Amino acid sequence: MATTSPRTEVDECARGDAALTRAFSLLGKRWSGVVLGSLKSGPAGFRELSRAIDGVSDSVLSDRLAELARQGLIVRAVDAGPPVSVSYALTDAGQALMPALEQIARWAQEHLPEPG
Amino acid sequence: MATTSPRTEVDECARGDAALTRAFSLLGKRWSGVVLGSLKSGPAGFRELSRAIDGVSDSVLSDRLAELARQGLIVRAVDAGPPVSVSYALTDAGQALMPALEQIARWAQEHLPEPG
DNA sequence: ATAGGCACTTCGAAAATCAAAGCGACAGTG
DNA sequence: CACTGTCGCTTTGATTTTCGAAGTGCCTAT
Numbered sequence: 001m002a003t004t005s006p007r008t009e010v011d012e013c014a015r016g017d018a019a020l021t022r023a024f025s026l027l028g029k030r031w032s033g034v035v036l037g038s039l040k041s042g043p044a045g046f047r048e049l050s051r052a053i054d055g056v057s058d059s060v061l062s063d064r065l066a067e068l069a070r071q072g073l074i075v076r077a078v079d080a081g082p083p084v085s086v087s088y089a090l091t092d093a094g095q096a097l098m099p100a101l102e103q104i105a106r107w108a109q110e111h112l113p114e115p116g
Numbered sequence: 117m118a119t120t121s122p123r124t125e126v127d128e129c130a131r132g133d134a135a136l137t138r139a140f141s142l143l144g145k146r147w148s149g150v151v152l153g154s155l156k157s158g159p160a161g162f163r164e165l166s167r168a169i170d171g172v173s174d175s176v177l178s179d180r181l182a183e184l185a186r187q188g189l190i191v192r193a194v195d196a197g198p199p200v201s202v203s204y205a206l207t208d209a210g211q212a213l214m215p216a217l218e219q220i221a222r223w224a225q226e227h228l229p230e231p232g
Numbered sequence: 233a234t235a236g237g238c239a240c241t242t243c244g245a246a247a248a249t250c251a252a253a254g255c256g257a258c259a260g261t262g
Numbered sequence: 263c264a265c266t267g268t269c270g271c272t273t274t275g276a277t278t279t280t281c282g283a284a285g286t287g288c289c290t291a292t
Contacts, residue, residue, distance in 0.1 A: 017153050020217060021171075023224035024149040030248095030280065033140040037133055046239050055137075057281050062240060071228070083289065086239065093227040100223055101136060103216040108139035111209035112187070146249070162270050173250050178271060199258065202270065234292080241286075248279065255272080261265085 026071060031056045032064050033101065036090070039074060040098050043089035073097070142187060147172045148180050149217065152206070155190060156214050159205035189213070 027033045031053065038044065038052050050061055065088055068074045073094035079085045090098070143149045147169065154160065154168050166177055181204055184190045189210035195201045206214070 017150075017221055019221040019224040019228070020153045021150055022228050022230075023220045024143075024147075026228070027140075027220070028144065028146050028149055030144050031140075033144060034133075034137055037136045047237075050239095057283090058240070059242080059282085060280060063280090073227075081289085084238085096227055097220070097223050100216055100219040103219060104139045104143070104213070105133055105135040107213050107216055108135040111189075111212055112135070112138050112142070114138075163268075166270095173252090174271070175251090175273080176249060179249095197258085200269085235290100236292100237290080238288085239286100242284085244281100244283100246279100246281070248277105250277070251275100253272105253274080255270100257269085259266105259268080261267100262263100 026067070026073075029064065029067075031060055032068060033104075035061070035064050035068065036073065036094060036097060037101050037105070039088060039090050039094065040101070043077070043087040045085060045087050049088070068094070142183070142189075145180065145183075147176060148184060149220075151177070151180050151184065152189065152210060152213060153217050153221070155204060155206050155210070156217070159193070159203040161201060161203050165204070184210070 034053055034056075035049065038049055044052070046061070046065070049065075050056065050058060053061070056064075065074065065076070069076050069088075071093075072091055074088050075091055077087050077089065079087070150169055150172075151165065154165055160168070162177070162181070165181075166172065166174060169177070172180075181190065181192070185192050185204075187209075188207055190204050191207055193203050193205065195203070
């Protein structure tokens, strides 16, 4: 810490970074980060995501997709068929997060022990 | 065969990014991201973190610190006083995550609606 | 007609998180 | 010395989240 500071730096954003907190009120929910990451290679349907992600339950996936859409990170597009198909895709805001996710993935490869 | 995809290699690696999944099995837990972020400006004690983070309960903070330590992202250092004091600090692996967290924080400021 | 896929929703059970209180050690005050 | 307060946790229910399996409605292929 600061060696010679009589002042309180506590009021700074040093600790309690509001933006990070905000980000993790989303990303800190199970699967939301992975869902976003799964969308980076292009739009996908519900079932496709469900199978790709492996471990997430339908109900939670549904929740996460709804919440991410509500937050404007992804969009739900319905293509009236006749075979009606639904697809989820990243918005600009969602895309903007991809570099960070890629960085996290790279970090995990280097610094996170393998599962097992 | 499916009407849309002529061929999906997508299922292979693009989706289901293992590293990202691994990362979020940690960061996807409530508060772990914020705890790490709080440590980026230097070591801190339990009570200090507890107050800085605002919202986390002691029991969860305790859990997160233990888990992050177990994963090698932070270290717990005890300074035998007499006034015994404990402090938590980022390891190299933990430090290596900071750029990503900063990027996420920046992203949140630009793309995440304010708390309200 | 039977079977299967898609996009979800519903439901009960298990797990995670919460807020509050408690504990042992120590320090400061009167 | 008793009393209050801080630190670093742990324990104890209550509340919330997540899980996993099954069900629904629609459409298509056999």
